[in-house]
Amino acid sequence: MRHHFASIVFLALFGSHACIAADVPCHDVDVCVYGGTASGVMAALAAGKEGANVILVEPSRWLGGMTGGGINHLDWGKGNTVGGSTYKILMEGVKEQPRAHGGHAVQGIGNRAYRERFKKAVEDRGITVIYNHRVGKVQVGDRTIDSPTRKDPIAMNESITKSKKANVIQSITLDYAPVDETGCPIPEPEKRNAITISAKVFIDCSYEGDVLGMSGASYTWGRESREHYDESLAGVRPSLWVHDIDPYVEPGDPESGLVPFVQDKTIGPLGSADSLSMGYCFRHEFDMSGKGIPIPEPTNYDPAEFEVYRRAIRDGVDIFSNRHMRTTLNKFTVHKKAPFVGGAQSNRNLMGSTVYGCNEDYPNGDWVARSQIWKFHQEFLINSIHFAKTDPSAPKSMKQRAIKTSFKKGVFDETGGWPNQFYVRQARRLVSSYVVTQKDLEGRTDPPHAVGLAAYGVDDWPYAVVVEDGKVAVQGGAFSIVYID
Template sequence: MKRHVASIIVLNALLVWQNCLAAEVSHHKVDVCVYGGTASGVMAALAADKDGANVILVEPSRWLGGMTGGGINHLDWGKGNTVGGSTYKILMEGVKEQPRAHGGHAVQGVGNKEYRERFKKAVEDRGITVIYNHRIGEVHVGDRTIDSPTRKEPIAMNESVAVTNQSNSIRSITLDYAPVDETGCPIPEPEKRNAITVSAKVFIDCSYEGDVLGMSGVSYTWGRESREHYEESLAGVRPSLWVHDIDPYVEPGNPESGLVPFVQDRKVGPLGSADTLSMGYCFRHEFDMSGKGIPISAPTNYDPAEFEVYRRA
């Protein structure tokens, strides 16, 4: 008798535990899901909401604005008259444009913290739901569930998204809870997998790396199309903004010594032509010069040669 009672207690405990797990998984169903609270992501969410859609905005980090909202103190090149519509109010209100020696303008008077507040206020004023600190874990396309490559060892993308005869529409995405660490960087492993599921009629990928699109298996391209491809007069290769006299060789003046790291020997094509290049980018850090910041130690794989081109610049 005691054994049966104990079994019933254990079974009830398991059922309660499973019910708690099910209750913890939040499920949102909306018209439009925007993944990536970058500046473009915020504007996409605002535009969809303005058109009457029920919108949810997912941002893997702790704030909105992407590079505009974190890491850059001002917009360091451009002209205000190229910004219009809803974007103008957020980016240009209250700023001063200072002409630069090489052309264009530096935008001053508004820092990244204020831009973050502007993006946040814009979505709050529209009542748009924002999910912070959650990143893509799975994409559900037709009857397939595709795991994020960050969840396991890297594999070939065409192996993880083999096309089937089922519908290729994205039905939903599942998000992992992965809050940033004390320095604001994303943690390598999420604290909770499958924390939130978002179903939507339309998914807009505004992440910098195209996380949702890459996992969904859609076709894609990169680089610049030619002017003729879409009949865009300003498409394709454009004139260089600046040309610097930097010796590109490992041994200055000696072509036989080879190029320093990250210098390409590929010639730029004619104006308006296509290429298969992508813009280089990286993390930009803000340094605390007061002595109260976090100490910086050299990484174990530090190679001074990788920074030679910057030293010469």
């Protein structure tokens, strides 16, 4: 249960190789930052401030990642842990609000405004930004690597590469792959080997960690076991919710198969490792006045896909509330919600904006697989709203909300109302000589060479929707842990 901030998948590998490819446009710089997430922009600004020649590469057309791509309500544990350029971008002109359970919350200036602030910040610093390109291959010493160097997460007793010499990145080659009209990455690039960048330092600040994955450095994903780092809360956790819903196509008959959205996954014993990651979603901004950007009508709607929700509604099973909010250690409350579709941006419930378990192939996958997962989530929203509007089982309150739901104008207009960033909560993680573990979060370590501060509650999200004792279970996503600073 090693924890990382999703926007800071950090890798700095040193090289001194100049551009030599004559047939590919080439840049030779001091620092190449891959990924224009909030952390990527901050890394580029910091390097530029020190006088470095910097290039920032962003696969989409926008900077900021989730900050501006869906999350504009910001919160952190202690306000004084945020300063410098970060504070200026996030907080300038914004009122800080104390939270009842400690820390601070910021309503924010809006997704669009954050994207504009990030863009202006790099322009003011004179940093070159390459948009619409993603890494296709990495030159590591005399090796050219064009695919992930691992097939499975790191096992408990596996030795890791520690030689810096073996992992010196000389250059990266970018493919031209502009996102589609909804902001979704395209499966295949329009042009391979479009640009080569050589640098003394490469920093991977993307959510996916693709430079990391092709660098030869050690990395992993998924859930480590309890024993891996001696963490009592690691690995498989108890199911968050077990709903009294029959999961089988023919009720009571396991041989008939599972209804859609219930996954045929074998979950190991408590504390064991697996390759699952917390669920991903989009953080939409909706308009309930009926004057927003219309949500598209479905082109691939199958009523049978929503059978698990239909059964829940029919049998009076609450699959809409179910978000645990920590008030004090080991005490939780349940936020009761009326049936709705289109909300539940981050709710740990069965029916919301996340279909837990469908992202297993994302962290170490290629862009064909990732694009399919993005599109699946877009299609799920479209189809779930259509289900709420038209299905005889849907209660009146759900129908009324679905009819009113549209995308808010002025936020993601370039992409038809769709957020330009997929909420990749966790993906690849660098395994270096120091690994942040449960002990760090409990204040039981004194890490050397600290370069930053973190202060916020540690949470977890469900990993899959599976069968448990003949019922539908939302697997994982609950533990309590205190952050002590």
